[in-house]
Amino acid sequence: MSHAGRGRLKVYVGYAAGVGKTYRMLEEAQELRRKGVDIVIGYFEPHGRQETIAKTEGLESVPRRVIPYAGSRFEEMDTDAVLRRRPAVAIVDEFAHTNVPGSERLKRWQDVHALLEAGIDVLTTMNVQHLESLNDEVWHVTGIRVRETIPDWVVDEADEVVLVDLTPGALRNRLERGVIYAPDKAQRAMENFFTETNLAALREMAMRHTAHEVEDKLRTPPAPDSGGAPPRHERLLVCLTGRPASAILIRRGKRVADYLQGDCMAIHVAPPNPGATGPSTSSLGPPRPATTGTIPWLPVHLIWAQPARSWPTG
Numbered sequence: 001m002s003h004a005g006r007g008r009l010k011v012y013v014g015y016a017a018g019v020g021k022t023y024r025m026l027e028e029a030q031e032l033r034r035k036g037v038d039i040v041i042g043y044f045e046p047h048g049r050q051e052t053i054a055k056t057e058g059l060e061s062v063p064r065r066v067i068p069y070a071g072s073r074f075e076e077m078d079t080d081a082v083l084r085r086r087p088a089v090a091i092v093d094e095f096a097h098t099n100v101p102g103s104e105r106l107k108r109w110q111d112v113h114a115l116l117e118a119g120i121d122v123l124t125t126m127n128v129q130h131l132e133s134l135n136d137e138v139w140h141v142t143g144i145r146v147r148e149t150i151p152d153w154v155v156d157e158a159d160e161v162v163l164v165d166l167t168p169g170a171l172r173n174r175l176e177r178g179v180i181y182a183p184d185k186a187q188r189a190m191e192n193f194f195t196e197t198n199l200a201a202l203r204e205m206a207m208r209h210t211a212h213e214v215e216d217k218l219r220t221p222p223a224p225d226s227g228g229a230p231p232r233h234e235r236l237l238v239c240l241t242g243r244p245a246s247a248i249l250i251r252r253g254k255r256v257a258d259y260l261q262g263d264c265m266a267i268h269v270a271p272p273n274p275g276a277t278g279p280s281t282s283s284l285g286p287p288r289p290a291t292t293g294t295i296p297w298l299p300v301h302l303i304w305a306q307p308a309r310s311w312p313t314g
Helices: 021-034 050-054 079-085 108-117 132-142 152-156 168-176 183-191 196-218 245-260 300-305
Strands: 009-014 039-043 065-069 072-076 089-092 121-127 160-163 235-240 263-269 291-295
Touching: 009 021, 009 196, 021 039, 021 050, 021 089, 021 121, 039 079, 079 108, 089 108, 108 121, 132 196, 132 245, 152 196, 152 245, 160 196, 168 183, 168 196, 235 245, 245 263
Parallel strands: 009 121, 009 160, 039 089, 089 121, 235 263, 263 291
Antiparallel strands: 065 072
16 A cells, blocks of 8 residues: 555556457546645557547647667657656556666656656556466467566556456457558467467456455454464465576466465575576566575475474575
């Protein structure tokens, strides 16, 4: 939840392009404007969708920052300009976006955090497949590795998460009518990422994750003087090596621990050769989603025999 003096974050989550995330966000923006709230567009990606573009009418837009890179010119949100303008609410589309090299921050979610820290409320959008912990599941389901990811803790800290839903059949119908992409691109999309099977699986992920977010925010911790036995606290252990597959285990372990409302402990078994290094958990971002530690190399049966609380961490 929001801290005192910090802006509130509201995330509109969907399962694919074209379900209506940005449209819904702009509908709320227009309602806030009618109520007299000082709201501006920090960044909006139109994608040529006329119905969505029409929803920006009357909304003030902060000019983008132009950044030259590799012989071309790219436009990014001008975070400093938004901070100087200091609105009550800022609209920032595409939460998981990676900024072009030369930007002050690597990721757009980091720009959003700068706005929140300045006390500005933010409305933003993202698709569920950009969540770091779902990266492998999405790859197995769709055969496509999503490169732009966002740490789960960033979304977990949102004050409100709204699921924007549309049936796969209705979404494919929008594709066929050219509402989302131009006809040639729409046809390729329907034959690849936007198949009925892929969309149904992604929709289920979005529903499951949003339900978890809502449940987590509604959960009330028991009063300390309520009496009775303390609730059971789950602990999940992930045993890692230096193999690339360890990254998959970290993401999966973190997600399971979140659903269990428990702790996740990642242990790296140091190999006999001192020059080898363990897998990184840095992509999941701070605050660290799992306690980490390293123990000397031991046979597997001895590793599992040690009580977890005896292992060093940090």
